[in-house]
Amino acid sequence: MSTAQNAIERFSQYQRELRDAQSAHCAVRDVLDRIGDKWSMLMIMELAMGSQRFSELHRAIPDISKRMLTQTLRDLERDGLVTRHVFPTRPPTVEYRLAPLGQSLLDPMAALIDWADRRYSEIHAARVRFDGAPGDVPS
Amino acid sequence: MSTAQNAIERFSQYQRELRDAQSAHCAVRDVLDRIGDKWSMLMIMELAMGSQRFSELHRAIPDISKRMLTQTLRDLERDGLVTRHVFPTRPPTVEYRLAPLGQSLLDPMAALIDWADRRYSEIHAARVRFDGAPGDVPS
DNA sequence: CAGTATCCTTAGAGATACTG
């Protein structure tokens, strides 16, 4: 009924790729290297709202260091997900915005985040159950 | 035309959550902690094909160490995505399979992987362009 | 077979100070 069966068939393709080309090009690893780090997805979500300056992004995500903010933005730019626009003012103004490639990521990302949001309570419950099971009542 | 606008609206919700509850429960971080590690998604894909034994998984993903294989499976089990079934044989037989919660992740995951697969060439091209741009022809 | 236990090496990332 769902498209899960489709998913499985596609997965088997990728599995084959994975085994044939020894970890060469693997879509899974690739997507995870892209957005699986600590900040990329957060940044993309932030930029989904519209273009933002460096310091705006920093204010939006306060617990990132400037070092990591710069690096994440560079990586996203390098991969064509984000574009960087420098305006020759004093002091400098730099705006970041999602490139079309980055925009195209919004839908799949939203699907994932919705999953997380809907299933969070189940995951949490499972975790409590698991952690409670082994030791159990000691005293 | 696409549902990207929807995505953006949902994102703004999560953004608010993020800023209000100081990094407390954030769906983005949550999903990334779940499947953003090196092996979880690969494992889920492998288990999507059907239940598998420990050594089958190891053969399917040869470049994972037993240490990480065990740990990843434990984490997935802990979160209710995977179930573990021990059969009292000698030597022991242990089967892993996706729990319903794990199955429910297949569709959003497939969307993401399809994105990676379709956009890989664009990403690669952008990367080559970026890496070639700054230094450019030196000699 | 299905793991533990241990050791060891790196990459990820924070903190801080400086610059055009």
Added chain:
DNA sequence: CAGTATCTCTAAGGATACTG
């Protein structure tokens, strides 16, 4: 403002050897 440059620390993860 928008970054670089260091310096440091931690934890993710590999390698290897052992066990019920």
